[in-house]
Amino acid sequence: MTKKELLAGLEQEMIGDSSLPLQESRLVFGEGNADAEVLFIGEAPGFHEDRLGRPFVGRGGELLTECIKSIGWHREQVYITNIVKRRPPENRDPLPEEIEVYKPYLARQIEIISPRIIVPLGRFAMNYFLPDAKISRDQGKTFIVDDKKIVPMFHPAAALRGTTVLNQFKETFAKLPAIVSGEVEVIKPEVAQTKKSSEEDAPQVSLF
Ligand code: URA
Numbered sequence: 199m200t201k202k203e204l205l206a207g208l209e210q211e212m213i214g215d216s217s218l219p220l221q222e223s224r225l226v227f228g229e230g231n232a233d234a235e236v237l238f239i240g241e242a243p244g245f246h247e248d249r250l251g252r253p254f255v256g257r258g259g260e261l262l263t264e265c266i267k268s269i270g271w272h273r274e275q276v277y278i279t280n281i282v283k284r285r286p287p288e289n290r291d292p293l294p295e296e297i298e299v300y301k302p303y304l305a306r307q308i309e310i311i312s313p314r315i316i317v318p319l320g321r322f323a324m325n326y327f328l329p330d331a332k333i334s335r336d337q338g339k340t341f342i343v344d345d346k347k348i349v350p351m352f353h354p355a356a357a358l359r360g361t362t363v364l365n366q367f368k369e370t371f372a373k374l375p376a377i378v379s380g381e382v383e384v385i386k387p388e389v390a391q392t393k394k395s396s397e398e399d400a401p402q403v404s405l406f
Pocket residue numbers: 240241242243244247252253254255256258280
């Protein structure tokens with residue numbers, strides 16, 4: 199089976215899973231290239247995403263799409279999804295228990311796509327990979343978790359609220375091509391805790 203077929207199967211499974219919370223809104227599975235090297239992961243669909251069944255199609259999505267184009271890429275060449283795949287009412291933050299229930303599906307989606315670089319947008323997606331990271335401190339850094347490069351960025355909605363965050367968002371975006379081609383140099387090795395290290399007390403992973 200192709201990755202595209204596997205993703206379609208996973209989507210059908212999610213649609214049929216009535217134990218998933220937020221059933222009153224539609225499932226926004228994600229979209230893009232099933233063979234993408236780069237995977238963007240947001241928080242949860244909002245009003246526009248719920249209406250169209252596509253991720254990041256509101257104002258935040260416009261910014262994301264514009265930034266993808268600004269580095270010479272196309273939205274169709276990457277994959278875009280969310281950690282929680284149904285819209286929380288009134289666009290409230292997803293609850294920890296909602297995130298927990300959606301996590302295994304995100305893990306399977308990542309396993310199928312198998313991207314080299316994952317860009318979590320905002321703290322909810324970032325904390326899935328890096329439970330102890332802080333978005334304002336760690337956005338723009340490149341972490342290695344389970345052999346994948348994790349590059350946390352501010353959520354586009356946060357970037358739309360202020361010039362400082364917007365500029366940092368754009369700066370991090372501009373670094374993505376170099377990160378993909380492995381040109382980002384290790385300046386100062388640090389350490390970061392991964393899910394594994396916090397849960398199992400395993401050695402900490404490296405942070406570029
Ligand atoms: N915000 C998100 O986190 N995801 C979307 O798809 C849209 C807005």
